[in-house]
Amino acid sequence: MAKILDSVDQRTKLVGENRLELLLFRINATQLFAINVFKVKEVVKLPALSAVPGSHPHISGVANIRGTSIPVIDLRAAIGFQPMSDDQESNLIITEYNRSVQGFRVGKVEHIVNMTWGDILPPPKTAGSNNYLTAITRIETEGNTQLVSIIDVEKVLAEIIHYDIRLSEGVLDESLVSEMHGRRILIADDSSTARRQIKETLEPLGIEILETSDGLQALNVLKKWCDEGKSVQDEILMLITDAEMPEMDGYKLTHEIRSDKRMSDLFITLNTSLSGSFNKAMVEKVGCDRFISKFQPDLLVDVVQQKLREIV
Known part of the structure; x- marks a missing residue:
């Protein structure tokens, strides 16, 4: 599992060339989901979690990863599906967004694909304004074309973490x-x-x-x-x-x-x-x-x- 991200530091050359790499994963048996590799720090098997009383219902608990406590979000529940059950295969995608580190509990982690941003399309308008997708794309796997849904992680986090839009005193000139x-x-x-x-x-x-x-x-x-x-x-x-x-x-x-x-x-x-x-x-x-x-x-x-x- 760790090898899936071994060369992330070498991937920076893709940025600026209108290219990206997506980490593909599943949260159910049929659909493929993805996030950008650049936001991923590590992928590990889901460790034992410590409960956090009073936390948001989509927070499964806290994982201790090499001495660091990381909140774990059940991504399946956060985007509107039933929460993941304990008997399902679970992996932890550890990410860094907006200067904070968090883990997303997902199912099977597949592989990384190299794409151009031209291949990435907005979600269809028929999906409505409340969907949790920032984009979609298609990939070829074993001769079949599969739809990949790219998660709007910023929306997921904004519904769990309150972002204060008030200005600090003295900022406004x-x-x-x-x-x-x-x-x-x-x-x-x-x-x-x-x-x-x-x-x-x-x-x-x-x-x-x-x-x-x-x-x-x-x-x-x-x-x-x-x-x-x-x-x-x-x-x-x-x-x-x-x-x-x-x-x-x-x-x-x-x-x-x-x-x-x-x-x-x-x-x-x-x-x-x-x-x-x-x-x-x-x-x-x-x-x-x-x-x-x-x-x-x-x-x-x-x-x-x-x-x-x-x-x-």
């Missing part, structure tokens, strides 16, 4: 409040939970949020403005983009923007749940202006104020 009113920001993120968090943080300050759910949509909006003879900098204050998205990831989006002289000076912030040290290196490589971790309202406001100070 009162001298810039009037400058925020009427400004527009374009966001690109495939997670509706992440988009909502940005809106709930910035819209009360008078900022209008323009939403897109992947990098290609965002690029098309920007190109349309340019083709109409509009200045991108006049249309929006900045772009806030996720790293991982169907169709086109945030790194490729940034590269495309920087390669187009009509919009190459656009201020771009990478807003992601991926690990900080890795993304800071990628920010320098592709040319983002700022990197911030998701679900930190203070940082969202800080980056807006940074840009405003440059232009007022």
Whole structure:
């Protein structure tokens, strides 16, 4: 099992080339699910768990992994199925999202597949707004095509962990409040939970949020403005983009923007749940202006104020 992730550190070269690798797993007998390898720290057999009285009902308990206590989420229950039973094969996918480590209890862990973001599609609109998928794809296994559902882990976590959108005292620069009113920001993120968090943080300050759910949509909006003879900098204050998205990831989006002289000076912030040290290196490589971790309202406001100070 441990060998399945032995070469994760070597996989960083895929990012920036609009590619990704997915860890496939099952939570029932028929469906394949996946999450991005970059968010996975380790895969182990489910160890004995310690109960946590009063915890969220989807928390199965706490696992002790080499002296570290890790909360374990029953992923099957968290996305609307019956909880996993003790007689089912159970593995633990240990992940790091938004600066926190947690484990997801799943069934059989299959293997890793190498994909391009162009192969990753949004979930069908008929799935409704309350589904737990951020994207879908298809893979060939033994001559058969199988649908793979990519879990919106940020939504799962947001329903278990309360993310406070209140600003800390002293973060808001009162001298810039009037400058925020009427400004527009374009966001690109495939997670509706992440988009909502940005809106709930910035819209009360008078900022209008323009939403897109992947990098290609965002690029098309920007190109349309340019083709109409509009200045991108006049249309929006900045772009806030996720790293991982169907169709086109945030790194490729940034590269495309920087390669187009009509919009190459656009201020771009990478807003992601991926690990900080890795993304800071990628920010320098592709040319983002700022990197911030998701679900930190203070940082969202800080980056807006940074840009405003440059232009007022």
